[in-house]
Amino acid sequence: MPIQHLTDSIPATNGRQPTLLVQDLAFHYPDGHEALKGVSLQVAPGEKVALVGPNGAGKSTLMLHLNGLLQGKGVVAVSGLPVEKQNLPLIRSKVGIVFQNPDDQLFSPTVFEDVAFGPLHMGLPEADVRARVARALAQVGMAGFEQRLSHHLSLGQKKRVAIATVLSMDPEILVLDEPSAGLDPRSRRALINLLRDLPQTMLVSTHDMMLVYELFPRTVIMDEGVVVADGATQELLHDAALLEAHGLERPYLVTVTTAG
Amino acid sequence: MHINVFDHYHEQTTAVHRLDPRVKVVVVVLFILSNALLPDGVWLAYALMGLLIWLAARAANLSMGFLVKRSLIVLPFLLAAITIPFTLPGTTILTFHVGQHALSMSDAGLIRFISIMVRSWLSVLAAIGLTATTPFPDLLHALRHLHVPRVLIAIISFMYRYLFVLADEALRLLRARESRSARSLAGKGGGSIWWRAQVAGSMIGQLLLRSLERSDRVYNAMLARGYRGELLTMTTHEMTSRDWWVGATAVTLLLLIQVGGHTFL
Amino acid sequence: MFMNPIFADVLWLHVPDGFLSPGIAIFCWALALLAVGLAVRNARETFDERLVPLAGVMAAFIFAGQMINFPVAGGTSGHLVGASLAAIVLGPWLGILVMTAVISLQGLLFQDGGLLVMGANILAMGVIPALVTYGLYRLVVARAWRTRLIAVAAFAWLSVMAAALFVALGLGFSGTSSFRLAVPAMLGIHALIGVGEALITVAALSFIMRTRPTLLAESAEAGGKGWIVGGVIVTLLVLLLSPLASSFPDGLEWVAEENGFIHTALDAPYQLLPDYTIPFFGETALSTIIAGIVGALIVAGLTIGVVRLLRTRRHA
Numbered sequence A: 001m002p003i004q005h006l007t008d009s010i011p012a013t014n015g016r017q018p019t020l021l022v023q024d025l026a027f028h029y030p031d032g033h034e035a036l037k038g039v040s041l042q043v044a045p046g047e048k049v050a051l052v053g054p055n056g057a058g059k060s061t062l063m064l065h066l067n068g069l070l071q072g073k074g075v076v077a078v079s080g081l082p083v084e085k086q087n088l089p090l091i092r093s094k095v096g097i098v099f100q101n102p103d104d105q106l107f108s109p110t111v112f113e114d115v116a117f118g119p120l121h122m123g124l125p126e127a128d129v130r131a132r133v134a135r136a137l138a139q140v141g142m143a144g145f146e147q148r149l150s151h152h153l154s155l156g157q158k159k160r161v162a163i164a165t166v167l168s169m170d171p172e173i174l175v176l177d178e179p180s181a182g183l184d185p186r187s188r189r190a191l192i193n194l195l196r197d198l199p200q201t202m203l204v205s206t207h208d209m210m211l212v213y214e215l216f217p218r219t220v221i222m223d224e225g226v227v228v229a230d231g232a233t234q235e236l237l238h239d240a241a242l243l244e245a246h247g248l249e250r251p252y253l254v255t256v257t258t259a260g
Numbered sequence B: 001m002h003i004n005v006f007d008h009y010h011e012q013t014t015a016v017h018r019l020d021p022r023v024k025v026v027v028v029v030l031f032i033l034s035n036a037l038l039p040d041g042v043w044l045a046y047a048l049m050g051l052l053i054w055l056a057a058r059a060a061n062l063s064m065g066f067l068v069k070r071s072l073i074v075l076p077f078l079l080a081a082i083t084i085p086f087t088l089p090g091t092t093i094l095t096f097h098v099g100q101h102a103l104s105m106s107d108a109g110l111i112r113f114i115s116i117m118v119r120s121w122l123s124v125l126a127a128i129g130l131t132a133t134t135p136f137p138d139l140l141h142a143l144r145h146l147h148v149p150r151v152l153i154a155i156i157s158f159m160y161r162y163l164f165v166l167a168d169e170a171l172r173l174l175r176a177r178e179s180r181s182a183r184s185l186a187g188k189g190g191g192s193i194w195w196r197a198q199v200a201g202s203m204i205g206q207l208l209l210r211s212l213e214r215s216d217r218v219y220n221a222m223l224a225r226g227y228r229g230e231l232l233t234m235t236t237h238e239m240t241s242r243d244w245w246v247g248a249t250a251v252t253l254l255l256l257i258q259v260g261g262h263t264f265l
Numbered sequence C: 001m002f003m004n005p006i007f008a009d010v011l012w013l014h015v016p017d018g019f020l021s022p023g024i025a026i027f028c029w030a031l032a033l034l035a036v037g038l039a040v041r042n043a044r045e046t047f048d049e050r051l052v053p054l055a056g057v058m059a060a061f062i063f064a065g066q067m068i069n070f071p072v073a074g075g076t077s078g079h080l081v082g083a084s085l086a087a088i089v090l091g092p093w094l095g096i097l098v099m100t101a102v103i104s105l106q107g108l109l110f111q112d113g114g115l116l117v118m119g120a121n122i123l124a125m126g127v128i129p130a131l132v133t134y135g136l137y138r139l140v141v142a143r144a145w146r147t148r149l150i151a152v153a154a155f156a157w158l159s160v161m162a163a164a165l166f167v168a169l170g171l172g173f174s175g176t177s178s179f180r181l182a183v184p185a186m187l188g189i190h191a192l193i194g195v196g197e198a199l200i201t202v203a204a205l206s207f208i209m210r211t212r213p214t215l216l217a218e219s220a221e222a223g224g225k226g227w228i229v230g231g232v233i234v235t236l237l238v239l240l241l242s243p244l245a246s247s248f249p250d251g252l253e254w255v256a257e258e259n260g261f262i263h264t265a266l267d268a269p270y271q272l273l274p275d276y277t278i279p280f281f282g283e284t285a286l287s288t289i290i291a292g293i294v295g296a297l298i299v300a301g302l303t304i305g306v307v308r309l310l311r312t313r314r315h316a
C-alpha cells in the first residue's frame, strides 16, 4: 500500500482545527454490552487532558476508537481527518496509542526493533528509522538500550520504551492508557517528569489522581459510557460530590490545601 | 519474577561474538551435517572436530566446563542407543550374565555406540556454542537473511518474546496452586489422579484463554503502529571480508576433516 | 539444570543430532517442510494478518503450558506435550505451525532436540499428533461433549504412541537402535507419558468447553475431510506396525541394503550424478544423502499430486 503524504491528504484547516474531535460516539461489544453511549469530546492542539472514571467506564474502549481499532457509531476525527477505513494508515501515524500493559505494547524481542516498528511500517527509509529510534529513546531517557531484550527491562523501563515506540512515529497526539499503573514511587516520578517534558498533545486515562492534579490542566470524567464532567482540573477536583458520585477520590494534597 | 534461565547467551565482545550471525549459523549447521556424515570409529577425525570446538570456545572466551555442563541435556537419550553394542553382529568382546541369560557385547557394536555418542555430543556442543555467542534476535536475523520463510521467523520471534511473559504467568498459577493446597508441596498432592489432572488442566485452559486474549491485544498494538499484514525488518548485519574469510576457513577445515575421515584417518 | 525437570518427560521425543542417519534426517526435513508449507498457506487463508501474533503467542503458551505438571504416582508427574490440545483448539494447520515454532525454538535456544534432525522432531511432535488427534476428532465432533472428551483422551494417548513409534522407527532405520528393543521400549515409556498427555488435554478441553464453547466450534471445521483420511491411515499404520516393527531386520543391515540399492540404481542405466564418485567422499555418506533427497522428492511429488487431484475433484 502506498504511503500517503501528509500534505496530500489533510483538508484545508480553518483556523484552529481540534487535534481530536469525538462526537456522539456509541459502541457496543459483540456480546451486546454497551460500552459507549454517545461520547463527545474535543482536544485542542497542545492541550494535555486527563481522562478519569471508575473501572468499566469505557475509557479504554474510547481510546481504541481514536485510531480506528474499534469503529462505532458517531464521528471521530484527528486534525480534521475522519477516522475511516481509507484514512487508517495516516490516522495511525498521527495517533500514538500506548496500551496499558507494556507487555502487549512491546512485542519485539529487542528494544530497537520495537521502537523501529512504527516508523518502519509507515514506510520510512532505514536511515530515517534509525534516526527516529535514537531520538525517541533519548526523549524517554532510554538511549543506549537499543539492543536490550524487552523481557529484561523493569516495569518502569518497559513503560518508557512503550512511550518511545509511539514517539518514534512522531504522532500529533499521544494517547496513554494508565501510564502510571503499577509503578513504584521513583519510576512514577520519572514518568511524570517525562510526560511533563513531552511537547505533544495528550489524552491520558488514569486512576492516579495525584498525576492528574500535577500534570493536567483539564480533566474529563467518564462513567458508564458517557462523559459526565469536562473542565478545569482545579475545579473538578474540588467538587467532592461529583467525585464521590463517580467513585473518585480527591488526592490528599488537594484536600490539605483546600482545608488550609 | 523473571525467567532469565532460558537465555544462554553470554554477553562478551570476542571475535566469535562479533562474527556475522549468518556465518555462525552456516558453519554450525555444516559442522553438524559433516559430523553426521563421518563414518563410525574415525577417532582422529572426531578429535579434530572436537579441536575445532575447543578452539572456537577459546576464541569466544567460553569455558569448556560450561559447554560440557549444558551438553548433558542429551544424556538421557544415550539410552536410545544402548542396545547397539549387544545387537550388532561382530566379535564378542564381553559377556554379561543376567540370571540365565547371557548378553554379549560385540566390538563393532561398541565402536558404533561410542561413535554415535561422540558425534551427537560434538553436535550439541556446537549448537550450544552458537547460542552462547549469538543473541537470539541476531540468530533470527541470520535465518531471515538465509531465506528461512519470514512467517516462520516472525512466529518464532513472537514466541521468543512471549515465552517469558507466559512462563511468568504459568509460574504464578503454579505458586497459587501450591499456596492453596499444602499437600501438593510434598509432591504427592491430594485427591485422585483425575482430580489432580483437572486442577492442572484448568490452569492450562485458563492460560490458553488468556493467551488468546493477549494475542488479540498484541495484534491491536501492531495495527496501532501501522502493521498491515506484512512484517518489515531492517537489514541489521553486513558481511565483512573478515566474516567471509572466517566462514571460508571453517568450511575448508570441515571439508578436510570430512575427506580425511573417509579416506585415511 | 533448571530446564531438565520441565522437559524430562517430553525429552524422548526430542531427538538430538547424531541419532538419525543423515539420509533419514534429510528425508524427514523434506516431509516436514512440505507439511509446514501447507500449514502456513492454509493458516494464512484463515487468519490472515493476525496469524503471526496469534501463532507466536500460542506457541509461547504451549511452552508455558508444558511447565504446568501434576503429580501422577511414585514421584513422576504428568505433563502436557501440547500437540493434541493445539490441534483441537486451534485447528490442525495452526496447530502444526505452533508446534513447529515450539520445536524450533527448543532446538535453537535450548538444544532440546537437534538441528539436522529437527524435521523428524517436527513430524513426531507436530504433524503426526495433528493427524491422529484432529483427524480422529473430526469423526466424533458431532457427539455429546462427554463422548467427545473420552474420545479425545484415547486420541491424545494414541498420538503420543504414534509419535513414539515414529521415533523408534527412525532410530531403528538409522541403525542407532535395534528395532527389537527400541520399539517396545519407546512404546512402553510413552504409554505412560501418553496417559499424562491424555488426562491433561481432556482436563484443559473440558475447562474450555465450559467457559468458551464457541472456540471449539470454530476450530472443529478448520481442516478439510482429508484430515480424517490421514488420521485413520496413520492410526491404522500405528496399530499395524507396533507389533510388527520389533521384528524388522536391524537398522544397519537396512541402511546397507538401501545403500546397495541406491548404488546399483545410480550405476546402472542412468548416471544421475556423473561425478558422484568424487574420490575423497565415501560413497556411503553421499549415497545416503542422495537416498534421502530422492526419497523425499518422490514422496513430495506424490503428495502434491494427490493434493492437486483432490483439489480439482472438489472444484469440478
Ligand SMILES: Nc1ncnc2c1ncn2[C@@H]1O[C@H](COP(=O)(O)OP(=O)(O)OP(=O)(O)O)[C@@H](O)[C@H]1O
Residues within 6 Å of the ligand: A029, A030, A031, A033, A034, A035, A053, A054, A055, A056, A057, A058, A059, A060, A061, A062
Ligand atoms: N472485549 C470486550 N467484550 C465485551 N465487553 C467488553 C470488552 N472489553 C471491555 N468490555 C466492557 O466494556 C466496558 C468498558 O470497558 P473499558 O475497558 O473501556 O473500561 P475502562 O474505563 O478502561 O476501565 P478500567 O479503568 O478498568 O481500565 C466494561 O463494562 C467492560 O466489561
Ligand SMILES: [Mg+2]
Residues within 6 Å of the ligand: A059, A060, A061, A100, A177
Ligand atoms: Mg482500561
